[in-house]
Amino acid sequence: MNVLITVFLAAFALFLYMHAAFALAIIFKRNDIADVAWGPGFLVVAMAGFIVVGFHPAGILVASMVALWSLRLSFYLFARMLRTQEDGRYQRWRIAWGRYATVRAWAQVFMLQGLILLIVALPVAIITADPVGAISIVAIIGALVWTAGLIFETVADIQLRHFLVVPEHRNRVMTTGLWHYTRHPNYFGEVVSWWGIGIMALAFPYGWIALVGPALLTVLILKVSGVPLVEERYRDNAEYQEYKMVTNTFLPWSPRAQAKH
Numbered sequence: 001m002n003v004l005i006t007v008f009l010a011a012f013a014l015f016l017y018m019h020a021a022f023a024l025a026i027i028f029k030r031n032d033i034a035d036v037a038w039g040p041g042f043l044v045v046a047m048a049g050f051i052v053v054g055f056h057p058a059g060i061l062v063a064s065m066v067a068l069w070s071l072r073l074s075f076y077l078f079a080r081m082l083r084t085q086e087d088g089r090y091q092r093w094r095i096a097w098g099r100y101a102t103v104r105a106w107a108q109v110f111m112l113q114g115l116i117l118l119i120v121a122l123p124v125a126i127i128t129a130d131p132v133g134a135i136s137i138v139a140i141i142g143a144l145v146w147t148a149g150l151i152f153e154t155v156a157d158i159q160l161r162h163f164l165v166v167p168e169h170r171n172r173v174m175t176t177g178l179w180h181y182t183r184h185p186n187y188f189g190e191v192v193s194w195w196g197i198g199i200m201a202l203a204f205p206y207g208w209i210a211l212v213g214p215a216l217l218t219v220l221i222l223k224v225s226g227v228p229l230v231e232e233r234y235r236d237n238a239e240y241q242e243y244k245m246v247t248n249t250f251l252p253w254s255p256r257a258q259a260k261h
Helices: 002-028 033-053 057-083 088-120 122-129 137-164 185-201 207-224 227-233 238-246
Strands: none
Touching: 002 033, 002 088, 002 122, 033 057, 033 088, 033 122, 057 122, 057 137, 057 185, 088 122, 088 207, 122 185, 122 207, 137 185, 185 207, 207 227
8 A cells, every 4th residue: 555655646746747747848948858857856756655654774775866866867967968968869859840849749758758758767656655664685686787787887987088078080980998898888877776776675575576677778778769860860971880780789799790791
């Protein structure tokens, strides 16, 4: 019962939260504010659990993990937003949607994202909704998996940032460091982190339901909004196509030998 109450409360809170983000998007004429709002939305879900059952060790642990992950991501996206124009995806959608751009942005960007966020955050809701919230061995294992994913993702982002600040690298493809073993180490790390939180949830009642969250995130990153968008962006880049021939898309692995023509 606590889980259901938490999920319903989180859904209502996210409904209000995404409307606030949508209002900012209208004011600043930037729908990519939705991207910045993504991370902190998971903290909204965690707070719903605390409101229902109060604070406990496992809840504090997972909320701290989510806070670290979300603030890192949101700071990066916010800093990028300040120095660039609205993300190209949203610009194209704004043009394609024409007179219905505002309504469709509300429904297809902000409200849809709120729903997806709620599903992905199911492990957080299940953990924080437990009235005892003890930290078990399973929860510790999940936390360690989350830590490994976050480190992998963070190192990948740092390596890419250092690569891009070199003027000669601006139009080049990053192929060193973790990017030598997978074309998308940042996405791989993010997926691993959320499976870690999913493993943590297995220590609590209805925890198996929580696996829907990381499973959905994995599908979205691999098939919808993560990897496919990057691959499409570099479709006509000859250097990237050569990199693609020898480097795994997602799972880190030793590069394949370059095919001879």
